[in-house]
């Protein structure tokens with residue numbers, strides 16, 4: 001039987017990309033990061049797309065990319081934090097995949113998003129988080145909570161390393177006999 005995709009969703013700073021890359025190495029599955037696909041395809045950083053074309057345009061191309069990438073098999077897919085804003089995206093991602101939501105405490109997320117912000121390259125600065133206070137981040141997390149709850153499985157990354165989280169997911173998926 002064809003292997004299912006393992007799809008990582010969750011708020012910014014929950015460790016989707018780092019965990020996904022580790023899982024890809026551990027399982028020997030290819031890794032796709034939706035934001036990276038978009039940046040390569042449009043030759044612009046996510047930050048530039050938001051600045052030049054606006055969020056609505058970004059969400060359109062994000063959905064288009066999700067639709068394409070969802071057709072892969074046996075792939076680890078890391079999504080941008082706002083993927084849940086369009087229900088169709090989760091629907092598409094679930095067609096060939098199990099959707100895992102990485103969570104973390106608001107305080108932890110805020111710290112992770114602000115570490116070294118001033119020395120990070122421009123393409124890594126998140127347009128929806130760079131100028132936000134802790135309260136604003138918390139508000140955004142709360143607003144999206146219900147949307148993230150559409151995932152099949154949830155893992156709290158607040159106090160664990162991405163390596164531990166990757167292993168934990170792999171063990172849980174074996175238990176779930178997903179193949």
Ligand code: S3P
Pocket residue numbers: 010011012013016017035046079080081082083126127128
């Ligand atoms: C976004 C999250 C980002 C990126 C864009 C919008 C969001 O991805 O897609 O800046 O709306 O939460 P990460 O979650 O990988 O930072």
